[in-house]
Amino acid sequence: MANIMSNQLENPLEQRLGFNLRRASLAMMLDYGEQLSKHDVRPAEASILTVVLANPDANQADVARCLEMKRANMVPLIIQLVAKGWLERHPIDRRRFALRLTATGRSVAKKVQMIMENHERDFIAALDPVGFDEIIATLRRLRGTK
Amino acid sequence: MANIMSNQLENPLEQRLGFNLRRASLAMMLDYGEQLSKHDVRPAEASILTVVLANPDANQADVARCLEMKRANMVPLIIQLVAKGWLERHPIDRRRFALRLTATGRSVAKKVQMIMENHERDFIAALDPVGFDEIIATLRRLRGTK
DNA sequence: TATTGTTATACTCTATAACTATA
DNA sequence: TATAGTTATAGAGTATAACAATA
Numbered sequence: 243m244a245n246i247m248s249n250q251l252e253n254p255l256e257q258r259l260g261f262n263l264r265r266a267s268l269a270m271m272l273d274y275g276e277q278l279s280k281h282d283v284r285p286a287e288a289s290i291l292t293v294v295l296a297n298p299d300a301n302q303a304d305v306a307r308c309l310e311m312k313r314a315n316m317v318p319l320i321i322q323l324v325a326k327g328w329l330e331r332h333p334i335d336r337r338r339f340a341l342r343l344t345a346t347g348r349s350v351a352k353k354v355q356m357i358m359e360n361h362e363r364d365f366i367a368a369l370d371p372v373g374f375d376e377i378i379a380t381l382r383r384l385r386g387t388k
Numbered sequence: 389m390a391n392i393m394s395n396q397l398e399n400p401l402e403q404r405l406g407f408n409l410r411r412a413s414l415a416m417m418l419d420y421g422e423q424l425s426k427h428d429v430r431p432a433e434a435s436i437l438t439v440v441l442a443n444p445d446a447n448q449a450d451v452a453r454c455l456e457m458k459r460a461n462m463v464p465l466i467i468q469l470v471a472k473g474w475l476e477r478h479p480i481d482r483r484r485f486a487l488r489l490t491a492t493g494r495s496v497a498k499k500v501q502m503i504m505e506n507h508e509r510d511f512i513a514a515l516d517p518v519g520f521d522e523i524i525a526t527l528r529r530l531r532g533t534k
Numbered sequence: 535t536a537t538t539g540t541t542a543t544a545c546t547c548t549a550t551a552a553c554t555a556t557a
Numbered sequence: 558t559a560t561a562g563t564t565a566t567a568g569a570g571t572a573t574a575a576c577a578a579t580a
Contacts, residue, residue, distance in 0.1 A: 249449075249450050250454075251442070251443045251453075251454040252439075252442050252443055252454075253442070253454045253455065254439070254442050254501075255438060255439070255455070257524070258504065258508060259416070259511055259515075259520070259523065259524070259527075260416045260417070260420055260511070261435075262523075262524055262527035262531070263412055263527060264413045264416075265527070265531045266409055266413075267406075267409045267410045267412075267413040270405070270406045270409060270410075270530065271406070271410065272534075273533075289401060292400055292401060293397060293398075293399055293400070296397075296399070296400050297397045305397065307397075308397040309399065309401070310411060310414075355400075358404065361406070362404060364533055364534060365405055365533050366405055367533075368526075368529040368530050368532075368533045372518070372522060374405070377518075377526065378403070378405070378408055380514075380515055380518050381405075381408035382408060383514040383515070384412035384415060384511055384515075385408070385412050386415075387415065387511050387514040388418075388510060
């Protein structure tokens with residue numbers, strides 16, 4: 243019963259792809275979230291700002307689809323972004339809204355891109371000797387499995 | 389304003405390491421969680437069962453540390469596992485408990501290992517041509533960054 | 535003094551079902 | 558009939574601070 247004494251346990255999950263993938267993702271999320279929180283931005287909000295910046299007048303359902311989020315979960319996030327004065331909703335027809343960044347929102351969205359760039363730099367460096375493109379391609383294959 | 393018409397938006401996050409890492413992790417978690425739920429096991433419970441199976445009589449704090457979980461978040465999980473009749477707590481001294489699997493718990497834990505093995509197989513196949521060891525080493529470096 | 539287990543609490547993201555209004 | 562936005566709700570995991578008892 244060595245385990246009663248020692249405090250270094252064996253963790254079989256350390257050999258698992260899923261566990262390492264999850265811990266790596268959480269490590270990145272932790273740093274990313276800390277950087278964003280300095281500007282009162284949540285990761286999910288940052289994702290929406292990024293997509294709307296790249297796709298002016300997109301509607302909620304389209305944004306949700308391309309971020310692989312549920313339509314229903316967009317609602318409180320959009321409300322928050324509007325309340326913060328970063329986003330406006332303009333009717334396209336009588337059931338869709340075109341999402342548009344305000345001047346402040348555009349400024350925040352650009353700041354978010356810079357934070358993202360700086361945040362990713364350190365982690366991308368840790369990929370070496372595996373190449374960035376190779377990793378991205380591999381992660382995409384994992385995303386498409388099942 | 390092509391975006392009012394089209395429903396295929398550009399997603400700049402597709403070029404990001406963090407986004408792809410997260411989506412890949414969630415894709416694996418989705419499949420893993422589905423397989424486990426058939427046996428009324430949650431992923432976090434499966435992690436604890438796995439560590440206790442490999443480390444009989446470990447205490448909660450040690451298990452939490454090796455899974456990178458908070459001590460406080462172990463409590464309801466342990467209570468659940470005890471309530472399910474899969475885990476017992478035996479006093480080590482007057483402040484620690486040795487966690488021990490019951491006969492049923494050991495059987496569930498072994499079933500979990502099989503589910504994990506089958507679940508990972510398909511995803512590991514998707515790694516090709518990148519090797520498993522290479523990916524694990526890379527993910528570990530990411531985990532250790534910041 | 536440091537650690538274990540605990541309580542309480544809050545936050546973030548995810549998931550589902552069902553509704554309405556509209557295309 | 559299918560879709561957009563919404564409501565309500567639940568679940569899972571994570572995080573912090575603080576406490577009593579104990580090492």
